Amino acid sequence: MSSSPELRLRVSEASDLTPTVRRFVLRDAKGSALPAYEPGAHIVVTTPAGHKRSYSLVEPGGAQPQEYVVCVRRDNDGRGGSVSMHDDVVVGVDLLVSVPVNRFPLKPSPRYLFIAGGIGITPVRAMVRRLRVAGRTGVQLLYLTQSAEETPFLQEFDGPEDTVHHSDDRGLLDLWPYLAVPDDDVRVYCCGPAPLMRAVQRLTPHWRMSRIHMEEFTAGPAGMSLPFTAVWAATGRRVKVPAHLSLLAALRRDGIRVESSCEAGICGTCRLAVLGGEVEHRDSVLTEGERLSSVMACVSRARSAELVVGPHGNGGSV
Template sequence: MRSVSELRLRVSAAGELTPTVRRFVLRDPAGSRLPAYEPGAHVVVSTPAGHRRAYSLVEPGGAQPREYVLCVRRDTDGRGGSVSMHDDVAVGTTLVVSAPANRFPLAPSPRYLFIAGGIGITPIRAMVRRLRAAGRAGVRLLYLTRSAAETPFLEEFAGPEDTVHHSGGRGRLDLWPYLGVPDDDVRIYCCGPPALVRAVRTLTAHWRLSRIHLEEFAAGHRQLSSPFTAVWAPDGRRVGVPAHLSLLAALRGEGVRVGSSCEAGVCGTCRVAVLDGEVEHADSVLTESERVASMVACVSRARSTELVVGPYQDEELA
């Protein structure tokens, strides 16, 4: 049965932004206003092929938006979610969509430096548009892509505080001139592929941690850490989870049935209850209160040597 926090929205417009990026506008079929969101928020979409994928909302949002707008890059080497969005979704398609959640919120600051890599522009665009619409100065953007043809919203970012860099013809942009001198008046927001996020994390090691905000759009590429033992509460089964294997994979290897979809920590399908032990959370979907007694098995692990887990029962399901 579907959670009451999910919405059934109709695609009112769809179109190509680049050869690989498609834009979708989602509205309530009855014309009702949608749940509020702020820049940095995402929704989880159930694709026609049955995948659950998280997509950032690319518009600034507000208290009563009429529509949710998201952009999806086709990834033929992925697990099928983006391909389904491109091939199976058209104007008139009805999609099941979660209410917005925000794990990448825009915090107040005198000045900002935004760094976007490829489709990582989606949450960054919402933030930049919100700030500039309010007349804010000191909003600088570094937008890194492979080529002009593969740059969504290219025409929007041609101002004096925008640097759009195409690595295909010029190599990678040297980020050190932008990050070498720490400044407590600047907040840095970076969203992009794991390599870019790792580079920004390394180059800002001398900054105050509170000034750096990072989001990978491929959360499944994290390095797994220490081994631990999982105890499956319903039958007491003890499952060894080695350093190279996720809890989800280890449980399945021992015959424990746990559903999954994205396997990147963004949809929450593989959520399990935590009954005892300490968790190292690495997902991008659970709230802090939800993390008290549950975890996402595809990316999160145990801090303790033993973790007792069991099936998760959604209290919102009737």
């Protein structure tokens, strides 16, 4: 499990923003201020059904926030986390919530280009609001959704620097005019589904890497996967991990039980100890220090031909 501390927070508001997106406001039951956070941060929520899911905080935050606000898009074809949030969470319910973690921080820049796809607007909204409340100009937003009906916060983004594009009406937006000319005075922030992330990556190889910032709904782009062998330290069992299977799936296939929840590299449940070999980390939960001795089995892989792993706490057993 992740070593991050957890808070017990009460749902004080729950409302539908679109037919599939619901907004939840979480507060301390006694009215105490919550741990600080900055735009781009997320929390991991344990749903009533027991899933652990990462949700970006949609408000700008600060030193002593009174509430955490998240928006959850219902996915009936998913693994149950969003359905539990929609069906089981009502006002008055208490939820276990991690303290905020920020792996998508807003960095200083003369100007910004934000590209948000669908529910990817959630961290972007926090960043844009922080900058505009401070009176900043040069804050451009491209907000890409399927339809007006499925566009959370639609009425907020009608300014001269905002482009809200609905693919049902006009097809896919051509991003090249916005990215053709690299500019070291601009930071590009992109959050959304994998096809949008890949499109932005393909269109920005001529930009400085330090100016492009990405956050996907999973831990990040998977890249090329190569086969390797995992060695389960407790028994010496050797497990072949082919390119198309995760370390988690391969271990389970061979009868080694490893707990999991999100299976997207964001909750920390499937954390294993690394006792040998080199890891290609693809998660968004481990700190740099933790990456020296741990691996998230659901998404990360081996850079070496073999990777020796074992339980982390109660993270696995034979």
